[in-house]
Amino acid sequence: MKRLIAAALLAVSLPALADRLPLPGDTPASFRNECGSCHLAYPPALLAANDWQQLMGQLAQHFGSDAAVDRKTQQEISQFLERHAGSASRIGSAGAPPRISQSRRFKRQHHEIPARFWRDPRVKSAANCEACHAKAASGSFSEHDIAIPELRE
Numbered sequence: 001m002k003r004l005i006a007a008a009l010l011a012v013s014l015p016a017l018a019d020r021l022p023l024p025g026d027t028p029a030s031f032r033n034e035c036g037s038c039h040l041a042y043p044p045a046l047l048a049a050n051d052w053q054q055l056m057g058q059l060a061q062h063f064g065s066d067a068a069v070d071r072k073t074q075q076e077i078s079q080f081l082e083r084h085a086g087s088a089s090r091i092g093s094a095g096a097p098p099r100i101s102q103s104r105r106f107k108r109q110h111h112e113i114p115a116r117f118w119r120d121p122r123v124k125s126a127a128n129c130e131a132c133h134a135k136a137a138s139g140s141f142s143e144h145d146i147a148i149p150e151l152r153e
Ligand code: HEC
Pocket: 034, 035, 036, 037, 038, 039, 042, 055, 059, 062, 063, 064, 065, 066, 067, 077, 098, 099, 100, 101, 102, 124, 125, 126, 127, 128
C-alpha cells in the first residue's frame, strides 16, 4: 500500500521536475565562485552543450563584461557545464551569444508574464532570475517560490 502511494506521488510530481534545478553534486567550486559572482550560478541544464561551449569560448567578451578565467578553470567549468547540459531539442535556439532567457523553452515558460513585470527596475533583466524566483539560488523555480516585485508590496 505504502509503495502504491509513493508511486502515485511520484507520478504527480514528475511533470514539475523542470522547476527543481539544484546545482549538481559535482559542481566545481570554480563554477560557484566565478560564474556566481556577477549573477546567479545558472543551472547547467538550462542551456544545451553547444551553447555552453560557445559562451565559454568567448568569456573575455561576455555580455559587455570581462569574465575570463585561466585555462585550467575554463576547462573545468566547460566540462562541468557540458556534462550537465540540457537537451538541445527541448531547449531550442538560444540566440547568439546564447542566453537562457532567449531560449525557446524559456520564452514558452514565461510568455504569460506581462511586459511591465519585466520593465520593473527591480527586475531590470530577464537574466535576473532571482528578482522573481526568490529561491533560485537553491534551485527552486517552483511557482510556490515566485515573488514578482510588483505583486509583492
Ligand atoms: C564580471 C561579471 C560576470 C562574470 C564573472 C560572469 N558573468 Fe555571465 N553575465 C554577466 C552579465 C553582465 C550578463 C548579462 C546580464 C543581463 O543581460 O542582464 C551575463 C549573462 C550570462 C548568461 C545569459 C543570461 C541570460 O540572459 O539568460 C549566461 C548563461 C552567463 N552569463 C553565464 C556565465 C558563466 C557560465 C560564467 C562563468 C564562466 C559567467 N557567466 C561569469 C556578467 C558576468
